[in-house]
Amino acid sequence: MNELRVLLVDDEEELVATLQERLEIRGMRAESATSGDAALRMVQRAPFDVIVVDLKMPGLDGTKIVGRIREQHPETQVILITGHGSSHGELDDLTDRDYPILLKPFPIQRLVELIQELTSGRRVEP
């Protein structure tokens, strides 16, 4: 079975732990990190198909993490998540919108669909 490898990065530990379990129930191999530095170390050990990363975190924020990971693994797909209350205005300044953004709270199904869309051709095994 060709499981998708997904890395969840958010300083809210209970969020990434829960998302990790939910993605695993849906047949993915999910791992989680609560800081940008930890995420970079994990990516160096083995690449991921998709990283799901919070835009605003202490230290390295989402866009910086994505930049560094994509330097090493340009094939890695990216989904940004944020607790920012708006999908307009300031968010456009935070990212060049190369990557899809999910506003928290978001349904798990939307995250799964996005992962599948971004990795089409390597769809999750049922």
Added chain:
Amino acid sequence: VSEPVGAPSEREGLAFFGAVAASVTHELNNVLSIVDQVSGLLGDLVPGASAGGTIDPGRLATLQGRIDRQVRKGIEIVRHLNNFAHSLDEPSGSFDAADVLDDLMVLSGRFAERGKVRLQRGDWEEWGGRGDAFRFHQAAFEALRWILAESGEGDEIEIGVRRDGQAGVVSISGTAQIPDQEPDEVLERLARVMRVLGGEHRISRGAQGGTVLDLRFPTASEGVPPNDGN
């Protein structure tokens, strides 16, 4: 009622209110997101249990603990936000300075976390302020924001409140060494707010070479005339 010359503009007050609201919204979105996902995970586990499987009680306890912690965090944030929102009710009343700063520390926590700066309490004496509690909030917020802007990962900021003779002092001290500089936009805004409150601010060097920003206010016992700036 007209604004005194040099008073902070209504827009500045709204901008401050907006900054706090945005930060709190962000925090509450995180809280709701975790509760939502844990609830969803419990829902994911139900079909297996319904089909005759079992759910590990330890796992259930872990998930219940996650929900409980987030609900409590949400309640705490909303309580402080409610206090903050009511600071607009009586622009010429009196307030407990320590309570106001307690609200501010919770509501501003996200700004410090983002910079990996540790925010902690220093001296914490109760004293009564008189005047505009919202502007008092704003003064402390601007002072905190000024030091935060110059602080980086690993720095610490201590917020204290104490009486000093006839004055009440809010002291915000950071380990970051901020070089002497011309007042920037934040300090100019702070000066305008302090003027309205009948107080003043002073920047000095801390014991370890860090930076201390003291805000001195008249206390309620002095019978300071209420602010007429709003």
